[in-house]
Amino acid sequence: MCVEGNAVAVEVADALEAGAAPASQLIEDLVVANHILFDQGVVDAFGHISARHDANPDRFLLARNMAPGRVAADDIIEFTLDGDPVNASGRKVYLERFIHGEIYRRRPDVMAIVHSHSHSVVPLSVVKGMRLQAIFHMAGFVGQGAPVFEIRDAGGDSTDLLISSNHLGRALAECFDGHDIVLMRGHGSTVVGNSIRQAVYRAVYAELNARYQLQAMQLGEVTFLTEGESRTCIQNVEGQVQRPWDLWVEQARARRSASGR
Amino acid sequence: MCVEGNAVAVEVADALEAGAAPASQLIEDLVVANHILFDQGVVDAFGHISARHDANPDRFLLARNMAPGRVAADDIIEFTLDGDPVNASGRKVYLERFIHGEIYRRRPDVMAIVHSHSHSVVPLSVVKGMRLQAIFHMAGFVGQGAPVFEIRDAGGDSTDLLISSNHLGRALAECFDGHDIVLMRGHGSTVVGNSIRQAVYRAVYAELNARYQLQAMQLGEVTFLTEGESRTCIQNVEGQVQRPWDLWVEQARARRSASGR
Amino acid sequence: MCVEGNAVAVEVADALEAGAAPASQLIEDLVVANHILFDQGVVDAFGHISARHDANPDRFLLARNMAPGRVAADDIIEFTLDGDPVNASGRKVYLERFIHGEIYRRRPDVMAIVHSHSHSVVPLSVVKGMRLQAIFHMAGFVGQGAPVFEIRDAGGDSTDLLISSNHLGRALAECFDGHDIVLMRGHGSTVVGNSIRQAVYRAVYAELNARYQLQAMQLGEVTFLTEGESRTCIQNVEGQVQRPWDLWVEQARARRSASGR
């Protein structure tokens, strides 16, 4: 079961039998969420989104090792919280599946997770003393300063920066106590939600928050949201998550239909 | 009629009977204006544009709660200046319709209003002491320094930053005395025009003005337009509004036709 | 013949009879050049490109008042160097046609002119003391510091910044002595070439030079091209102008074919 040497896309033997099948709607949402994250520029060939299994909270669903924009329903694999696949049947899996398992274990309220390297988050993650902070009403979930996960603390100063073990996954998951987004130094970010739709929404708007913060901080002192504003924005604005979701689904389908897929 | 708790997309009972129907050209323009604002990157799934009713200056027209890029003619709803729908028939409406009603009430010359969170306007809105100012000839309407609406003054420091009541709408509308664009801290901007075409034009070029200002102010002291230049630019350049409008309409139709809509 | 009041898209009576027709290849190149400038983001609904008449050096060719991306062969009008149309037949003309006539008069070597408001040139034009300077080998023509035309010197401090008269055109044209590109404060730039292809090439790479300069100057002291490097780059790199031209023509045709035009 252990990951060998330098293999990043790994073959792992299936651990257990799969239990009840997830709802087909969940799989369908997870597939289109992969496409949306690609279309919206949150992921390129790298990055991934998972969902907690709706029939078994100790399992989660994640695509096999592939580019998110190309994921189809039969690419979705079920995993235990230890990151062991139950129905991979030899297909390669993401090395960083431990991000997902360990966060689902630590945060029972989390139902979906996006890990990405979006364009404005990476530069923010490497500036000393800088923290992502909620700058506009769409991103209240960012809160009063997202933690920056420094992998050197848990893995030493010669890692590949990847969350390639349960040990590293646990260290990252601890940062999610009281936070819904964590930056990863020189790597990207991970964001959680109570549904696939909310996690996708948050991944898109976390990138925008980072972009606006990069621009604003070059010009002077910034007024960020207060704690009360952040909280009220989460309650009210994220209640609108269906609106962008519908738009993004329509766009994802139109693009894939236009390109003959 | 009051908005309940945390509901952001709200159902509101119809207030009165609709009067004379608006001209079909007005509806058509309003629909394509929604598409243009999306195509030009001024709005994403959020933001909206309204027009004053051509047969009744105490009414305005605004889409139901949905993404602007997807609006069709039968999504347009008529509202009173208090923000009460007259023909919603149970369809959900935008929480922020109060922006529109209160500005139409205070500014009889205003015929169309765009509210958006465009990408360069948001960062400018949060830098302390910064004001959007006319930097090039296409944006004379920005003038000598757009006000920044700080919702904390009217709504306290724990709001969702949304203009969710007539009270907040009135506070925002007051900023439009002597100004045609107002930034909203941590939120976006609202811009007004004497027609749908002018309001769309201004929303597009306000974003460009903000983008140029962000870039120029990083490099040194900036020469902005004088008051005289701003005034002459409004008179002369905005007389050309039909030219970009024709282009944008053509693009909007081509895109929607290509995607099978 | 004088331009009335606030009319920016003007109707002007035809001045003289048209002489020999221009070569059809010249018209064809001018049309596709309009499309290329739009596709490459140099112009939006505004900006224009002209060519000197191949059979009469005292005439030039320019589209009627319209968005460049939509220009067709029968939209091209012939003008005298005074900016008077000879075959407009009542069609509206660009207010800023004086840019073209006066530069063709002053610089007999110039065969084509692009006027635009491209995105990185505008912010550079308003920073006090800043000059566009050749930063990479594709833009040797920018030279050791492009002049910035300040319209206040010739037109006072309440203009619309537009080159709306022969008087202003002459003042701008004087800046082209010893320079092939001139920035216009708060407005954009004008660039000249010895052919349509060279002028288009230069308009595209002037924008890139400005973009790179904006980015580099934020980080520290910049090494610009020497005068010798600029000169050698013009000689050698611009000899390659056919290569991007062929690509851009192919793209322009593919896009217009895809959209059914």
Added chain:
Amino acid sequence: MCVEGNAVAVEVADALEAGAAPASQLIEDLVVANHILFDQGVVDAFGHISARHDANPDRFLLARNMAPGRVAADDIIEFTLDGDPVNASGRKVYLERFIHGEIYRRRPDVMAIVHSHSHSVVPLSVVKGMRLQAIFHMAGFVGQGAPVFEIRDAGGDSTDLLISSNHLGRALAECFDGHDIVLMRGHGSTVVGNSIRQAVYRAVYAELNARYQLQAMQLGEVTFLTEGESRTCIQNVEGQVQRPWDLWVEQARARRSASGR
């Protein structure tokens, strides 16, 4: 065989006979690599990618002088390491083919080379004292500071900045001792790989590294990768090169199919 005067796209007589033909898969990969580099914004009409001949390590393959996005299989020409074509048959060749020949000569481990002027690399190349440095896990190959090739040292201060001779090619190639990417002041960069896929991957992520570095360095002190992190990232992350390659190939084919090519 010498390059004449100011000719940049040159005709060069064939030097020798071609030996064994390269594998058709190598040609196919080289063609699609040209398209990918264009689609991903690494090259525009300029820039090129070569591959070492699989049957003869003293030869390399490179397109004739043309825009990379339009290259087809029969545009690929075989060259000696001196940059002499063996089967050009009068077709024009890239002036800068000496980049490729001299690096293949000096670095026997290199199997593919990309030379480009990508948008964030050029500004970094002209800031005094600035060096591109690995900022995130996808770009470990950038290492602890890429050399900046100053052509003035080898060619004087009046060149066109192009690597237009074996002499200049050798000077550039020397910078690759211990480095896999070299910036070229006022020009762009060259990056090498052990396969076409790796060189393409590196060209794409070198641009992203530069973009992130430009943004981060404006905000404060930056934490770059350690030498150990860079090394481990190369080992592990670049093992994933097939994943983006598959995506990019699919996109390149879909785009060219959609545009009828």
